Amino acid sequence: MPPLSQSVSQELGKRLHQAREDLLATVRARTVAGEGDAPAIGPLAHEVPGDDRVTAEMISHDEAHLAEHEANLLHEIDVAIGRLESGGAGICESCGRDIPEARLLATPTVRTCIGCQEQIEKEQGTGRGPTM
Known part of the structure; x- marks a missing residue:
């Protein structure tokens, strides 16, 4: 199996680190509250007098649920x-074959080749096509 090209490896690293920083910024924005305010994900943080x-x-x-998804x-x-x-x-975690660089660049967190992903989805009954 040939290793990833240097340019693809650098691009993947850049995209993954940027995605991580963006996600952490999103989480921080929802979990850090101003003085006297509750964080957005706190219990009943959205309840105000007169609200349902x-x-x-x-x-x-x-x-x-959104916080769980983000985690x-x-x-x-x-x-x-x-x-x-x-x-x-x-490298596909299921079969050990190469994952095409185009697939990695499209979805940097992908862990399986298309064939294995299709098999996983068939077994799970999702049938939506390749996913992350």
Whole structure:
């Protein structure tokens, strides 16, 4: 298996580190509150006098799910950075074949080749085509 070209490796590193910084900035913006304010993801942070408590609970619930999604995405980015730094980027985790550079550039966190991803989706019944 040929290693990733230097230009693709540098571009992947740049994209992954930028995505990580952007995601961390997004998380910080929602978790850091001004003086006297509650963070956006805090319990009932969206409840104000006169508001519908059920609506405030739904918004807080959605914020918690969004925070979980962001944590999972951050983990995927960190895994991809680790694979890039260890020389494992571009190798399918399922079959060991090369992942095309165009696929890596399109989705830098991808861990499987298209064939393996299609098989995974077939087994899971998602049928949406290749995903991250």
